[in-house]
Amino acid sequence: MHNFTNKEILNWRAFLELKQQLSKDKRLKNFYSQGTYHDETPIRDVEFVALDFETTGLDAAKNSIISIGLVHFNLRRIFCKKSKSWYIDPQDNLQEDSIVIHGITHSDLKSAPNLLRILEQLLDELAGKVIVVHYRRIERDFLDSNLRAFIKEGIVFPMIDTMQIEADIQHQKSLGFFNWFKNKKSHSIRLANSRTRYNLPTYQPHDAVTDAIATAELFQAQIKHHFSPETELKKLWL
Amino acid sequence: MEVELLEIKDFIRQYPPFDELPEDALTEITQSIEISYFRADSSIIDLSDKINELYMIRSGVVEIFRRNGDLYNRLDQGQLFGQMGLLTNNKVRFPAKSVRDSLLYCIPEEIFHEFCERYETFADFVEVEDSTRLKQAIESTSDDANSLTTSKVKTLLSRDVLILPNNSSIQSVAQQMAEENVSAALINDPEVTDEDGSSFVGIITEKDLCAKVIAAGLSVDIPVSEVMSTELISLDHNAYIFEAMLLMLRYNVHHLPILKNKRPIGLIEVSDIIRYESQNSLLFVSSIMQQQSTEDLALLSTQLKDCFVRMVNEDANSHMVGRAMSEIGRSFKQRLLELAELELGEPPIPYCFLALGSMARDEQLIVTDQDNAIILDNSYEEKLHGKYFKKLAKFVCDGLADCGYSYCTGDIMATNREFRKTQTQWEDCFTDWIDDPNPQALLNCSIFFDLTGVYGRVKWAEQLNGFILRRAKKNNRFLACLARNALNRKPPLGFFKDFVMEKDGRHNNSINLKRRGTAPLADLIRIHALAIGSQSQNSFQRLEDIIEAGILPKSKGQDLYHAMELISMVRLRHQALDIESGIEPDNNIEPENMSDFERRNLKDAFLVLSSAQNFLKYRYNANKM
Numbered sequence: 001m002h003n004f005t006n007k008e009i010l011n012w013r014a015f016l017e018l019k020q021q022l023s024k025d026k027r028l029k030n031f032y033s034q035g036t037y038h039d040e041t042p043i044r045d046v047e048f049v050a051l052d053f054e055t056t057g058l059d060a061a062k063n064s065i066i067s068i069g070l071v072h073f074n075l076r077r078i079f080c081k082k083s084k085s086w087y088i089d090p091q092d093n094l095q096e097d098s099i100v101i102h103g104i105t106h107s108d109l110k111s112a113p114n115l116l117r118i119l120e121q122l123l124d125e126l127a128g129k130v131i132v133v134h135y136r137r138i139e140r141d142f143l144d145s146n147l148r149a150f151i152k153e154g155i156v157f158p159m160i161d162t163m164q165i166e167a168d169i170q171h172q173k174s175l176g177f178f179n180w181f182k183n184k185k186s187h188s189i190r191l192a193n194s195r196t197r198y199n200l201p202t203y204q205p206h207d208a209v210t211d212a213i214a215t216a217e218l219f220q221a222q223i224k225h226h227f228s229p230e231t232e233l234k235k236l237w238l
Numbered sequence: 239m240e241v242e243l244l245e246i247k248d249f250i251r252q253y254p255p256f257d258e259l260p261e262d263a264l265t266e267i268t269q270s271i272e273i274s275y276f277r278a279d280s281s282i283i284d285l286s287d288k289i290n291e292l293y294m295i296r297s298g299v300v301e302i303f304r305r306n307g308d309l310y311n312r313l314d315q316g317q318l319f320g321q322m323g324l325l326t327n328n329k330v331r332f333p334a335k336s337v338r339d340s341l342l343y344c345i346p347e348e349i350f351h352e353f354c355e356r357y358e359t360f361a362d363f364v365e366v367e368d369s370t371r372l373k374q375a376i377e378s379t380s381d382d383a384n385s386l387t388t389s390k391v392k393t394l395l396s397r398d399v400l401i402l403p404n405n406s407s408i409q410s411v412a413q414q415m416a417e418e419n420v421s422a423a424l425i426n427d428p429e430v431t432d433e434d435g436s437s438f439v440g441i442i443t444e445k446d447l448c449a450k451v452i453a454a455g456l457s458v459d460i461p462v463s464e465v466m467s468t469e470l471i472s473l474d475h476n477a478y479i480f481e482a483m484l485l486m487l488r489y490n491v492h493h494l495p496i497l498k499n500k501r502p503i504g505l506i507e508v509s510d511i512i513r514y515e516s517q518n519s520l521l522f523v524s525s526i527m528q529q530q531s532t533e534d535l536a537l538l539s540t541q542l543k544d545c546f547v548r549m550v551n552e553d554a555n556s557h558m559v560g561r562a563m564s565e566i567g568r569s570f571k572q573r574l575l576e577l578a579e580l581e582l583g584e585p586p587i588p589y590c591f592l593a594l595g596s597m598a599r600d601e602q603l604i605v606t607d608q609d610n611a612i613i614l615d616n617s618y619e620e621k622l623h624g625k626y627f628k629k630l631a632k633f634v635c636d637g638l639a640d641c642g643y644s645y646c647t648g649d650i651m652a653t654n655r656e657f658r659k660t661q662t663q664w665e666d667c668f669t670d671w672i673d674d675p676n677p678q679a680l681l682n683c684s685i686f687f688d689l690t691g692v693y694g695r696v697k698w699a700e701q702l703n704g705f706i707l708r709r710a711k712k713n714n715r716f717l718a719c720l721a722r723n724a725l726n727r728k729p730p731l732g733f734f735k736d737f738v739m740e741k742d743g744r745h746n747n748s749i750n751l752k753r754r755g756t757a758p759l760a761d762l763i764r765i766h767a768l769a770i771g772s773q774s775q776n777s778f779q780r781l782e783d784i785i786e787a788g789i790l791p792k793s794k795g796q797d798l799y800h801a802m803e804l805i806s807m808v809r810l811r812h813q814a815l816d817i818e819s820g821i822e823p824d825n826n827i828e829p830e831n832m833s834d835f836e837r838r839n840l841k842d843a844f845l846v847l848s849s850a851q852n853f854l855k856y857r858y859n860a861n862k863m
Contacts, residue, residue: 069241077344078273083241199339200275201297203245210245213273217341220275 012036012158012237025153027120034127036158037233044075044229048160049129050216051139052208056090060141064090065115069208070125073216075229084125085209087112091149116150126157130237134191134215136161158237162218165236166194169226194218198225243268249296250343253316254834255363263357272344276336287330289323291344292364298340302332309741311841312337312734321364324350391482391496392475395504399495403428404439408451408465409458411442422493424502425466438502440466443493472497475504482506526569532637535573539641542566543817546604550814556806557778560601567597568692570641571610571634575693578633586623587615591634591693594650598690599760600776601806604813605823608635608643609650609685611657613698618660627658650685661698665705672709675719683720684761687768688775703773710768714858717769721858724761725851729754732841736830751812752825755805755840759847762854763798766790769858777802791853798850801843808836 013036020032037046051070057063065088072082089112133139136159144154166189188194191214192205198221203210223231247268250256256264272291276282276298283289285305293300295317302311302319310332313319322331324347354361400423402411415423422443430437442462450465451458472495473482482494486508496504522545529535545566549559575591594609596602612627631652639645652658659667668686671679687706691699710716730738730749737745749755763777763784772783778799785795809825816823829837 073273076274080243080246080271080273081269083243085241198275199298200341207245209241209243213243213245217273217275221277221339224275224277224280 011039013038016157019156023153025151027123028153028155031123031127031155031157036128037130039232039234039237041233042230043223043227043233043236046074046233047129048073048132048216048219049126050078050132050212050219051126052133052211052215053139053142054206054208054211055138055142058138060137060145063142064088065142065146066090066109066112067208068118068122069210069212070122071209071212071216072125072129073220075220075223078213078216078220080213083209083213084121086118086122088118089114091115091146114150115146119147119150130158130160130233132160132162132215132219134161134194134211134218135163136238160219160236161238162194162215162222163189163191164238165219165222165226169222191215191218195221198222241269243271246271246343249316250294253294255357255360258359259353259357263353267345267349267353270346270349272346274342274344276340276342278336278338278340280336282334282336282340282342283320283323283330285330285333287333289320289328289330290347291320292318292324292347292350293320293334294318294343294345296341296343298336298342299338300334300340300342301337302334304332309731311732312739314735318364321350325365391473391477391479391494391506392498392504394479394482394506394510395475395496396510397504399424399502399505401426401438401502402462404463404466405461407459408447408456408462411462412447412458415444420505421507422505424495424505425462438470438495439463440468441470441493441495442466445492470495472502474498522566523569526566526573529573530577532574532577532633532640535570535577535637536640536642539570542642543604543823547814547817550810556601556803556810557776559810560596560599560603560806561776563604564593564597564600564602567602567606567643568593570638570643571692574634574637575630577637578630581633582626582629585630585694586626587617588695589614589627590691590695590698591652592689592699593692594689595685596688596760598688598775601756601760603806603809604817605825606643607646608638609646610635610638610652611650611686611689612652612659613664613691613695613702614658614660615695616660616662628653628655631658648685650682661702664702668702668706669709672706672713672716675716677723680719680723683723684757684764687764688760690775703775707768707771707773711771717765718858720765720768721762721854724758724765725855727753727758727761728851729758729844729847732844733829733832733837736828738829748826748828750825751805751809751827755843755847756802756809758851759798759802759805762847762850763802765854765858789857794850794853797846801846801850804839804843808832808840811836 016032016035020029023029023032049070049072051068053065054067055063055065067085067087069085070083072079087109089109091114131139140156140159144156148154170189191211192202195202195214195218198218200214200217200221203214205211223229227235247264250268250271251259251264256267259267273296278298282293282300295313295315297315300313300317300319301309302313304310311319319332319334320330323329328347350364354365397420400414400418400420402414402423402425404425404427406425411423411425415421422441424438425440425442426438428437430439440463442465446465446467450456456465471491475496475498486492486494492508494506495502496506522542525538526535529538546559546563549562571591571593579585590613592598592611592613594611596606597609612631614623614627635645635651635653645651650657671682671686675683687710689699689703691697728741730746731741732739734745737747738749739745760777763780766784766789767774767780770784770787770789772780772787774780774783781795781799781802784790790798808827812827812831813823813825815831832840
């Protein structure tokens with residue numbers, strides 16, 4: 001089975017069934033039991049959740065999640081009503097420089113719960129949906145490793161990565177003799193820069209729920225420009 | 239936990255009608271939004287689709303179309319569409335298409351209807367369009383940046399209103415009116431002790447006493463309630479003066495009770511308004527008459543701009559300003575003619591000096607050139623009198639030019655030999671134009687068909703007018719040609735970003751509001767006026783005659799009235815702004831200098847003009863010629 005990027009190959013449905021059997025944590029077991037879509041499902045029939053984390057650093061092993069934002073959406077609509085956000089009490093010491101980046105202060109986090117306290121709510125939102133992120137190394141790795149620190153068990157589920165999609169599109173564009181000849185550099189695939197290519201508006205960065213909405217919008221735009229509602233899930237998820 | 243969607247909330251709060259909503263309402267509407275992305279050139283809603291949402295453009299450009307496929311509007315960031323569909327059985331009335339990649343905020347109909355219920359400003363904004371909004375713009379006491387409408391009726395109230403019980407006899411009412419020296423009294427019902435003070439039940443005026451009592455031979459002992467007028471037209475004390483004037487015009491009343499918290503606090507009369515509006519211009523006119531030379535007049539004329547700006551800032555009504563400026567223009571002419579006669583001696587034969595075009599219509603503004611002509615007595619002989627009138631015309635036209643009324647580029651001036659004709663020659667000339675409407679004749683019509691006498695035998699101007707009316711009214715072919723000619727100048731579709739958008743989608747940087755707005759309006763109003771034989775010269779008065787005659791579809795006359803007023807108001811305001819910032823005023827306006835209020839309402843006014851032109855075409859068979 002090949003997906004769009006030829007990079008990661010996995011039968012997600014079977015994989016989640018297996019995880020359900022192996023998982024020891026009741027919350028995770030419950031999450032996996034919701035399963036996921038068949039990999040040939042056209043994306044117009046899929047319910048998505050765009051997810052974004054703000055973190056204290058870039059190293060999933062050392063740093064922590066400090067805020068989570070998400071929004072439910074499908075190919076037609078992004079539902080503001082179904083958006084959620086949390087501040088999380090980080091397990092490492094909040095570094096000064098990340099305060100500057102996120103605009104999150106110690107007082108914001110003072111009464112914030114730790115990840116475990118909100119885990120059930122978070123998993124309820126995500127269960128059964130296809131998660132869309134921009135740069136999966138953050139959301140996938142941080143949730144997995146931060147969770148391990150609490151319950152000695154990580155988490156994996158299928159994701160669509162809008163940054164990967166953008167990277168592949170840019171890569172394809174740069175292929176071919178003519179582009180090679182011109183040594184054309186591919187464009188930045190960061191969230192804000194990717195959005196500009198689809199004429200999406202500029203938002204204030206580093207607010208988790210805004211970034212989640214921004215990611216959902218970008219995904220809708222990528223589908224409208226490069227794919228179709230009939231595109232099968234297996235071409236996109238990783 | 240409610241999520242704070244600041245990015246969205248801060249966007250929508252910048253645009254009407256959301257800009258006037260309270261914070262919690264903004265939060266509520268933000269939460270309800272659904273977002274959708276549309277690629278360039280894709281259809282958003284199709285005709286007759288079901289529509290369940292109001293759309294707001296977050297980014298991109300959307301075009302709205304009419305049923306027949308014509309472009310109706312082009313919208314960008316912050317603008318709304320779909321409201322008409324939501325208000326009319328959820329059927330899409332105007333299909334929409336994205337012309338650029340667009341991100342839309344969709345607001346569910348439940349929220350839309352609830353907000354219409356809850357917030358008046360929201361309902362006002364979304365429920366009306368076109369002519370209705372235009373009407374509101376003209377009549378509302380808007381707090382918008384538009385500062386034209388700044389004087390309130392309460393400033394006119396000078397004395398307490400006389401209020402008498404309804405069981406008073408007619409005679410005792412008349413006695414008290416005489417004692418208080420007032421021309422009207424309000425009548426209340428002492429039995430009714432309504433909390434909110436609406437116990438006043440009628441009004442009695444001198445005119446009522448005359449027409450309903452004396453003329454009808456009624457006894458003066460019967461209660462006043464038998465003869466008072468009970469159809470009460472009143473106005474809140476916070477309303478603007480021009481609203482009072484509109485109301486009095488519309489209902490043809492001369493007294494207007496002014497209410498505060500529904501209690502009458504005063505009564506204003508037509509004369510109050512006239513006194514108010516002419517303070518400025520009357521002063522100016524009287525100084526014109528005191529000047530002893532052309533040089534002095536030219537010096538005085540430099541203050542005309544200040545006078546104009548003062549009027550614009552004090553009043554709202556283009557009708558008032560137009561009348562005052564025309565009055566001033568006529569006064570300059572009259573004084574110049576007096577001075578000319580002093581210098582050249584008594585005229586050898588009687589004559590009448592004519593004002594043409596906007597001055598004759600009482601619609602002159604600050605930027606204007608001179609259009610004038612002379613009617614000579616039929617005893618005129620070129621050899622004997624030619625020289626005198628040539629000199630007289632030159633004196634006046636040069637003088638007018640010195641006073642800021644530039645020479646007419648089309649040479650329609652008394653200095654042109656062609657436009658000094660005898661009574662008979664003028665009648666023949668008009669007969670010619672009407673019976674053989676060639677292009678040049680039609681061009682002349684829009685200037686010469688609005689004429690008024692300003693000096694000398696002014697009666698001749700009226701007679702000439704009567705002659706024209708009689709000939710034009712029964713000449714269908716002439717009216718058809720005139721109608722076709724009036725269709726040459728069409729209004730634009732509206733505005734897009736900082737451009738004027740034409741019907742074919744082209745953009746321009748500025749718009750001449752006279753050429754594209756008031757002039758075509760005046761043209762089409764003139765045609766209807768000629769068709770019904772209206773004696774009036776002023777466009778607003780002509781419209782009243784036209785409405786009276788019932789030749790327009792219902793409410794279309796009122797729409798034209800409001801469109802004329804709105805376009806004129808914007809013209810006035812921008813000319814006043816130009817003067818205040820030291821720029822030479824003109825009729826061109828750049829959309830970037832317009833307020834949202836002006837853009838929205840100008841677009842509506844253009845639409846009224848456009849559909850009125852279509853009606854004209856059909857009414858006078860203009861396309862069959």
